[in-house]
Amino acid sequence: MTRRIRLGVNVDHVATIRNARGGSAPDPLRAALLAIEAGADGITAHLREDRRHIRDDDMLRLKERISKPLNFEMAATEQMLDIALRVKPHAVCLVPERRTERTTEGGLDVIGGHDHLVPFVDELRRAGVRVSLFIEPGAEAIDAAASIRAPVVELHTGAWCHAVEIGDLEAAEKEFRRIVAAAAHTGERGLECHAGHGLDYATARRIAALPQIVELNIGHFLVGEAVFVGLAETIRQMRLAIDEGRSAAVP
Numbered sequence: 450m451t452r453r454i455r456l457g458v459n460v461d462h463v464a465t466i467r468n469a470r471g472g473s474a475p476d477p478l479r480a481a482l483l484a485i486e487a488g489a490d491g492i493t494a495h496l497r498e499d500r501r502h503i504r505d506d507d508m509l510r511l512k513e514r515i516s517k518p519l520n521f522e523m524a525a526t527e528q529m530l531d532i533a534l535r536v537k538p539h540a541v542c543l544v545p546e547r548r549t550e551r552t553t554e555g556g557l558d559v560i561g562g563h564d565h566l567v568p569f570v571d572e573l574r575r576a577g578v579r580v581s582l583f584i585e586p587g588a589e590a591i592d593a594a595a596s597i598r599a600p601v602v603e604l605h606t607g608a609w610c611h612a613v614e615i616g617d618l619e620a621a622e623k624e625f626r627r628i629v630a631a632a633a634h635t636g637e638r639g640l641e642c643h644a645g646h647g648l649d650y651a652t653a654r655r656i657a658a659l660p661q662i663v664e665l666n667i668g669h670f671l672v673g674e675a676v677f678v679g680l681a682e683t684i685r686q687m688r689l690a691i692d693e694g695r696s697a698a699v700p
C-alpha cells in the first residue's frame with residue numbers, strides 16, 4: 450500500500466474568479482506555486498471547450514513554471530489532443546464534458562466510447578503522457594478502462610460527496626460502499642486508483658483510508674475555504690486530514 454496519498458490541487462476556480470472581471474488576477478499560476486509550497490504534490494487544471502476558467506496560456510504557463518506534475522483534465526476531442534501533445538503535461542485525465550453543465554457530471558462513457566478512446570489513449574501514451582479516465586465507481590467501467598489500456602482511473606466521488614453534503618446518510622453510505630468496492634476492483638485489475646470531485650476535509654479523510662487510493666484531486670472546496678483562512682493554510686489542513694485518514698487504513 451502506498452503510505453502517502455498524493456494531493457493534486459485543482460486551480461480551476463482561481464481562474465473562475467479571475468475571469469469574472471476579465472483581467473489577469475487572481476492568477477491560477479500564482480495559486481499553483483503557493484499550493485506546491487504548502488504541500489500539494491501536483492497541480493490539476495481543466496481546459497474546457499468553452500474556456501470558462503482555465504485558458505490555453507494558463508496550461509502552458511503551468512507546465513513551464515511548476516516544479517510538480519501537471520495533470521491536464523480534458524475532453525477526448527481532437528482539439529484537446531492537439532493542445533495536450535503541445536503542452537506535454539505529466540498526466541491527462543479524460544473527462545466527459547457538456548457545455549451546459551456547471552461541473553463535470555458523471556463519469557466518462559468508457560463502454561460506449563471504447564473504440565474512440567483506445568487510439569486516443571494510445572496516442573497520449575506514445576507521447577509519454579500518463580492517462581487516467583474519470584469514471585463512475587463501478588466494476589463495469591473499471592473493466593472497460595482496463596480494456597482501453599489506460600493505466601489509471603479516477604473514481605468520481607461527486608454523488609457520495611453530494612449525499613454527505615445534503616445529509617442523506619443512507620444514500621451517502623450506499624455511494625461510499627460503491628467506492629470501496631470499485632477501489633478494490635481497480636487493485637484486482639492492476640489499475641492505479643485516483644479519486645476526486647466534491648471532496649472536503651471530512652470526505653477526503655474518510656476516502657484516504659481506502660488502501661488502493663494513490664491520489665486525490667481536489668479544487669472547489671480548497672478555493673472556497675481559502676477565502677476564509679488562506680490557500681496555504683487550507684492545503685496544510687487538507688494534507689493533515691488525508692494523512693490522518695491514511696494512518697487509519699488497513700493494508
Ligand code: PXP
Nearest residue numbers: 553583645646647666667668669
Ligand atoms: N477530478 C476531476 C476529474 C474533475 O473533473 C474535478 C472537477 O474539475 C475534480 C477532480 C475536482 O473536483 P472539485 O473541484 O469538486 O474538488
